[in-house]
Amino acid sequence: xxxxxxxxxxxxxxxxxxxxxxxxxxxxxxxxxxxxxxxxxxxxxxxxxxxxxxxxxxxxxxxxxxxxxxxxxxxxxxxxxxxxxxxxxxxxxxxxxxxxxxxxxxxxxxxxxxxxxxxxxxxxxxxxxxxxxxxxxxxxxxxxxxxxxxxxxxxxxxxxxxxxxxxxxxxxxxxxxxxxxxxxxxxxxxxxxxxxxxxxxxxxxxxxxxxxxxxxxxxxxxxxxxxxxxxxxxxxxxxxxxxxxxxxxxxxxxxxxxxxxxxxxxxxxxxxxxxxxxxxxxxxxxxxxxxxxxxxxxxxxxxxxxxxxxxxxxxxxxxxxxxxxxxxxxxxxxxxxxxxxxxxxxxxxxxxxxxxxx
Amino acid sequence: xxxxxxxxxxxxxxxxxxxxxxxxxxxxxxxxxxxxxxxxxxxxxxxxxxxxxxxxxxxxxxxxxxxxxxxxxxxxxxxxxxxxxxxxxxxxxxxxxxxxxxxxxxxxxxxxxxxxxxxxxxxxxxxxxxxxxxxxxxxxxxxxxxxxxxxxxxxxxxxxxxxxxxxxxxxxxxxxxxxxxxxxxxxxxxxxxxxxxxxxxxxxxxxxxxxxxxxxxxxxxxxxxxxxxxxxxxxxxxxxxxxxxxxxxxxxxxxxxxxxxxxxxxxxxxxxxxxxxxxxxxxxxxxxxxxxxxxxxxxxxxxxxxxxxxxxxxxxxxxxxxxxxxxxxxxxxxxxxxxxxxxxxxxxxxxxxxxxxxxxxxxxxxxxxxxxxxxxxxxxxxxxxxxxxxxxxxxxxxxxxxxxxxxxxxxxxxxxxxxxxxxxxxxxxxxxxxxxxxxxxxxxxxxxxxxxxxxxxxxxxxxxxxxxxxxxxxxxxxxxxxxxxxx
Numbered sequence: 001x002x003x004x005x006x007x008x009x010x011x012x013x014x015x016x017x018x019x020x021x022x023x024x025x026x027x028x029x030x031x032x033x034x035x036x037x038x039x040x041x042x043x044x045x046x047x048x049x050x051x052x053x054x055x056x057x058x059x060x061x062x063x064x065x066x067x068x069x070x071x072x073x074x075x076x077x078x079x080x081x082x083x084x085x086x087x088x089x090x091x092x093x094x095x096x097x098x099x100x101x102x103x104x105x106x107x108x109x110x111x112x113x114x115x116x117x118x119x120x121x122x123x124x125x126x127x128x129x130x131x132x133x134x135x136x137x138x139x140x141x142x143x144x145x146x147x148x149x150x151x152x153x154x155x156x157x158x159x160x161x162x163x164x165x166x167x168x169x170x171x172x173x174x175x176x177x178x179x180x181x182x183x184x185x186x187x188x189x190x191x192x193x194x195x196x197x198x199x200x201x202x203x204x205x206x207x208x209x210x211x212x213x214x215x216x217x218x219x220x221x222x223x224x225x226x227x228x229x230x231x232x233x234x235x236x237x238x239x240x241x242x243x244x245x246x247x248x249x250x251x252x253x254x255x256x257x258x259x260x261x262x263x264x265x266x267x268x269x270x271x272x273x274x275x276x277x278x279x280x281x282x283x284x285x286x287x288x289x290x291x292x293x294x295x296x297x298x299x300x301x302x303x304x305x306x307x308x309x310x311x312x313x314x315x316x317x318x319x320x321x322x323x324x325x326x327x328x329x330x331x332x333x334x335x336x337x338x339x340x341x342x343x344x345x346x347x348x349x350x351x352x353x354x355x356x357x358x
Numbered sequence: 359x360x361x362x363x364x365x366x367x368x369x370x371x372x373x374x375x376x377x378x379x380x381x382x383x384x385x386x387x388x389x390x391x392x393x394x395x396x397x398x399x400x401x402x403x404x405x406x407x408x409x410x411x412x413x414x415x416x417x418x419x420x421x422x423x424x425x426x427x428x429x430x431x432x433x434x435x436x437x438x439x440x441x442x443x444x445x446x447x448x449x450x451x452x453x454x455x456x457x458x459x460x461x462x463x464x465x466x467x468x469x470x471x472x473x474x475x476x477x478x479x480x481x482x483x484x485x486x487x488x489x490x491x492x493x494x495x496x497x498x499x500x501x502x503x504x505x506x507x508x509x510x511x512x513x514x515x516x517x518x519x520x521x522x523x524x525x526x527x528x529x530x531x532x533x534x535x536x537x538x539x540x541x542x543x544x545x546x547x548x549x550x551x552x553x554x555x556x557x558x559x560x561x562x563x564x565x566x567x568x569x570x571x572x573x574x575x576x577x578x579x580x581x582x583x584x585x586x587x588x589x590x591x592x593x594x595x596x597x598x599x600x601x602x603x604x605x606x607x608x609x610x611x612x613x614x615x616x617x618x619x620x621x622x623x624x625x626x627x628x629x630x631x632x633x634x635x636x637x638x639x640x641x642x643x644x645x646x647x648x649x650x651x652x653x654x655x656x657x658x659x660x661x662x663x664x665x666x667x668x669x670x671x672x673x674x675x676x677x678x679x680x681x682x683x684x685x686x687x688x689x690x691x692x693x694x695x696x697x698x699x700x701x702x703x704x705x706x707x708x709x710x711x712x713x714x715x716x717x718x719x720x721x722x723x724x725x726x727x728x729x730x731x732x733x734x735x736x737x738x739x740x741x742x743x744x745x746x747x748x749x750x751x752x753x754x755x756x757x758x759x760x761x762x763x764x765x766x767x768x769x770x771x772x773x774x775x776x777x778x779x780x781x782x783x784x785x786x787x788x789x790x791x792x793x794x795x796x797x798x799x800x801x802x803x804x805x806x807x808x809x810x811x812x813x814x815x816x817x818x819x820x821x822x823x824x825x826x827x828x829x830x831x832x833x834x835x836x837x838x839x840x841x842x843x844x845x
Contacts, residue, residue, distance in 0.1 A: 074757075074759070232841070244837065247829055251830075258816070
């Protein structure tokens with residue numbers, strides 16, 4: 001018996017690892033042309049893990065105060081060994097994580113994987129996406145550079161338009177009426193403590209749901225002949241496929257981090273005039289651009305208030321899909337759902353592109 | 359006889375005017391011209407009055423206005439034609455008596471509209487006592503009843519007299535303190551020491567007086583950009599006379615100062631870049647005490663702004679040598695009006711060197727200059743190399759902000775070193791330039807290391823990518839094997 005086998009045996013004796021492996025071996029994943037979409041959940045998870053690891057490393061040097069935040073990031077990039085790489089990977093993986101989460105969400109949407117019995121997976125997944133965007137929004141301000149300061153001003157200003165409680169929410173977010181050093185401290189707290197705490201809870205729930213329920217089979221799975229129904233074991237087959245993709249993602253991420261290091265820009269000055277070209281992160285761009293194009297006044301209501309309310313309602317409507325899509329769980333095809341999804345994707349793409357080029 | 363006429367006027371009223379007129383016809387022409395008597399009854403009467411009543415009339419008979427046929431009533435109102443005192447000096451008919459303040463301006467502006475318009479916009483026209491009363495008007499400078507043409511030697515505003523007229527107020531400290539406590543009152547004293555002042559007091563009316571530079575009716579505050587003596591306007595104001603070859607012919611001095619100044623570092627700074635701290639003519643020559651700086655004072659003049667250079671030069675061996683040979687210190691190398699941007703070519707033994715003007719090829723001085731030049735050239739080469747390496751590293755995406763920031767000090771060192779040349783002391787020079795070499799070496803090392811680091815990163819990335827790819831390939835084959843086994 002080798003030393004590894006002995007060690008494994010001792011651990012198994014105490015923690016029953018074999019039970020877990022046999023559970024995973026029994027668990028199967030449908031293999032069909034849509035299997036590729038299953039990987040995006042795993043990719044999102046990998047990028048989140050990278051976020052946590054690089055984030056903890058950045059925390060060793062980052063200072064969350066307006067006086068020295070910028071300088072501390074500068075120090076990380078210039079002086080800390082591999083600091084430039086850690087920071088660049090953190091920034092790139094943050095963006096790729098949101099992208100992977102969006103793809104994951106749309107793949108679940110189009111494969112109708114939200115249908116019974118996976119409603120809670122959809123709800124928890126949607127909340128995780130919103131939290132990931134919250135991570136992005138709060139993290140964007142942390143280097144305390146010119147663009148992030150003004151983008152945060154614009155972003156938090158939008159919350160003011162929420163009827164009745166808007167101003168109150170804006171003040172809570174900003175830690176006052178303006179975006180100041182207090183906002184930075186607050187966002188730092190949200191980014192490294194509050195959001196991770198909530199995120200971990202929903203992530204755990206999301207992963208438990210998936211482990212308990214397994215991967216959702218395609219809509220027409222039951223109608224398919226047994227010959228066509230191919231399943232692969234979750235362990236080791238699917239896990240190895242996942243691992244293969246994870247390694248490719250790590251490769252892509254390191255190439256991006258080395259060839260396109262994340263820029264730091266100019267230090268933020270609270271009293272300086274806003275520079276040209278203030279834009280939020282790309283995943284907020286479609287909303288930002290839409291709000292910009294809505295006229296200032298629409299009949300009796302402010303254009304911006306109308307826009308924010310519409311996005312709020314649209315988000316709620318999207319969130320509640322398992323609730324109002326009653327046909328799919330009964331095995332009926334409802335193509336309008338697909339048309340809606342295509343419309344949403346085109347809308348997001350078009351307005352993001354307009355936002356980029358204008 | 360005057361008393362007799364006066365008694366008649368007072369005792370017999372207007373009837374007596376008739377007799378008086380007849381009598382006046384009999385007065386010899388040496389006392390009154392027939393023309394006067396026939397046109398202006400105000401003058402006729404006042405001439406025969408006493409003291410303060412007579413004096414204006416006597417003065418007025420030589421006034422330019424009187425000679426042009428303007429009567430007393432043109433300014434004082436009333437009716438000059440009437441021989442009846444009550445009618446002539448009737449307030450209801452417009453008689454105002456002695457005009458004051460704004461009234462004077464109003465009266466003069468009836469004919470001298472342009473002058474009035476300029477005056478009201480001028481510093482004098484806009485200064486008042488605080489209660490709205492203007493502090494000066496036309497008569498302040500031109501006089502009252504004895505106004506004569508400006509060109510007349512007796513005019514208060516004639517070239518030879520205007521200095522006295524202006525300094526009547528401007529040299530009066532207590533008067534000036536009331537209205538403008540910040541203004542100096544030593545203009546006359548300075549002017550007396552100037553070339554302009556010395557010539558004017560010897561009767562040369564061509565040289566600059568107060569009005570030549572400040573203007574006359576339209577004098578503006580020196581801080582007003584429209585003022586002829588506003589800092590950026592001074593060169594063109596001086597050039598009006600000093601650039602006119604014909605006008606300056608008899609003085610036998612150059613007239614190309616303005617042209618030279620315009621293209622000089624000072625001229626470009628002041629006139630093109632609008633740097634109001636740059637010197638105009640008066641910063642070096644003085645304003646009211648304008649004179650060319652002498653050999654002894656030229657270093658002091660330049661040292662007003664270039665204090666450090668002055669101090670260095672004073673300690674240099676050049677100071678005594680220049681004095682002995684009567685060489686204009688700073689101007690010897692830098693010129694005067696046409697000071698051009700300095701260059702490193704000015705030292706050493708090259709064609710453009712100024713050192714070779716005095717130094718022989720092998721003497722100690724030229725050797726020091728050659729050494730200094732070679733040090734500067736080497737530093738510049740090192741600076742270029744360092745900057746090339748830093749830029750190359752930056753282009754490769756490396757963070758070299760610290761090195762770039764430190765490199766800014768090289769500029770400072772170069773400026774200091776180039777100034778230290780004024781000591782003409784090799785030891786002090788090398789002490790200064792060595793700091794530059796240290797900074798450059800540090801920047802070069804940072805640049806080289808950053809470039810090296812860039813390649814290390816690439817190699818690191820390559821190695822990790824290859825390793826991960828190998829693992830990926832191995833995994834892929836393992837997966838295929840497992841899945842083949844399964845099927």
